């Protein structure tokens with residue numbers, strides 16, 4: 025493909041993909057490779073520039089990820105962020121040490137020299153940046169200029185014009201850093217990128233890549249949930265191979281109210297082959313019986329999904345490939361993918377297929393974030409209301425019914441959840457929220473209704489704002505709306521007598537409770 029490329033070497037930061045995504049937003053194709061990629065391999069991809077990500081390790085830890093030193097000698101501009109900065113500085117004889125004051129969160133940067141990454145700023149400017157480090161650079165090798173500092177960090181931005189090495193201690197890739205995108209844009213311009221990348225181009229290349237991957241014969245199935253991810257994936261693959269694609273929707277018993285009917289309606293007439301609806305409710309509840317541990321729930325659900333797909337594939341006379349709408353956040357939080365990040369929770373669809381299935385997996389959106397996928401959705405012709413549906417996790421209500429998942433408890437949650445969504449839509453706030461839903465707690469509390477004593481379940485309302493689910497804040501919903509939701513749930517849903525509002529951000533909490 026004739027587009028220019030930037031390579032991000034991943035040292036295990038939770039936000040590595042944000043770097044790639046910022047770069048793509050600026051019209052440059054970015055690809056992520058593991059930190060141990062050799063200079064030779066890198067050179068074969070002919071990147072015009074390289075970014076070294078941050079990472080959880082300390083440079084002097086045993087087994088800390090290292091960089092092939094020749095990478096810094098390829099002659100293309102390199103930008104090191106945090107851990108990447110340390111590697112660069114240490115690589116040329118500078119010193120990195122454990123800091124006495126760690127910095128996590130916002131910090132004020134003071135610009136000393138407006139060059140390199142800070143070229144678009146002015147000396148003396150103050151900038152709100154986002155930091156996340158426990159180590160710091162204490163001395164720079166010859167050739168490096170110090171450009172900026174913060175209260176707890178002397179070398180917060182550095183530049184070696186000769187060797188084309190750029191380094192920042194703060195994270196320009198996160199939205200909390202002011203003018204972070206300008207800093208990245210300055211780097212891209214210095215590397216001479218023509219900005220030849222776009223979403224339309226992604227569609228063309230993804231279609232071509234699917235064609236090349238699955239060939240000209242054989243059957244392909246798609247796990248279609250009706251969510252924006254798998255819907256976009258399905259439409260992309262259908263563009264590539266037409267009637268060889270069969271989409272399967274699984275009713276796993278832990279769906280939202282009317283979800284199955286809505287998905288059926290949504291895809292009626294939209295696909296070459298009629299949507300296959302697999303009713304697997306009993307099988308899922310059987311697999312979940314007696315299970316309360318969140319990770320075990322997720323694993324059981326993942327395995328059951330696979331069993332169902334396997335059976336449906338058999339009915340079609342076998343399938344060679346399975347299409348999934350996996351996105352990057354599903355991957356980064358689930359597995360130790362390319363480098364050194366930590367497992368937070370096992371997203372149900374990332375576990376990998378059992379050996380016996382012998383189906384290839386096709387995940388055309390694996391590198392993307394939700395809002396990138398939404399833009400693609402509009403481009404491939406999905407209707408607005410579908411593109412803007414809130415994400416709904418594959419394990420569904422099972423990870424929102426804390427404790428054992430039974431049909432009765434799911435019914436309880438489903439009714440309350442429908443009220444929550446209805447009221448949020450009525451208030452005109454649906455589009456502004458990343459997600460809003462109910463969580464049924466494994467807690468009973470005492471109430472008084474109609475002069476009688478009740479001892480029933482408590483429910484939490486969770487509403488968050490976010491742009492990519494990697495970080496999120498609890499939504500400041502109006503009190504009036506909360507009051508309406510609470511009153512309606514307690515009055516209309518028999519079995520719930522108390523409603524709470526979740527006021528935790530991510531991190532340190534996560535969006536889903538399990």
Ligand SMILES: Nc1ncnc2c1ncn2[C@@H]1O[C@H](COP(=O)(O)OP(=O)(O)OP(=O)(O)O)[C@@H](O)[C@H]1O
Pocket residue numbers: 246247248249250251252253254255272273274275276347348349350351354373413414415416417418419
């Ligand atoms: N009920 C289901 N039937 C078939 N496939 C499913 C179902 N639930 C999840 N999947 C598969 O698992 C993948 C991951 O689910 P996920 O919820 O992240 O994506 P989505 O449902 O496509 O989009 P969204 O995040 O907007 O809900 C889906 O893209 C789909 O391939």
Ligand SMILES: O=c1[nH]c(=O)c2[nH+]cn([C@@H]3O[C@H](COP(=O)(O)O)[C@@H](O)[C@H]3O)c2[nH]1
Pocket residue numbers: 322353354357369370371372373415416417418419459493530533534535536537538
């Ligand atoms: O397809 C999915 N399979 C899963 O197993 C899963 N778990 C969480 N989510 C969704 O991912 C986003 C981040 O969720 P957390 O902050 O709870 O990790 C939120 O949008 C969650 O709804 C999932 N999606």
Ligand SMILES: NC(=O)CC[C@H](N)C(=O)O
Pocket residue numbers: 037077078079080081082083105106107108156157158159160
């Ligand atoms: N964000 C980072 O790259 C952190 C690097 C290193 N773990 C530190 O604490 O300084």
Ligand SMILES: [Mg+2]
Pocket residue numbers: 249251415416417418
């Ligand atoms: Mg979903």
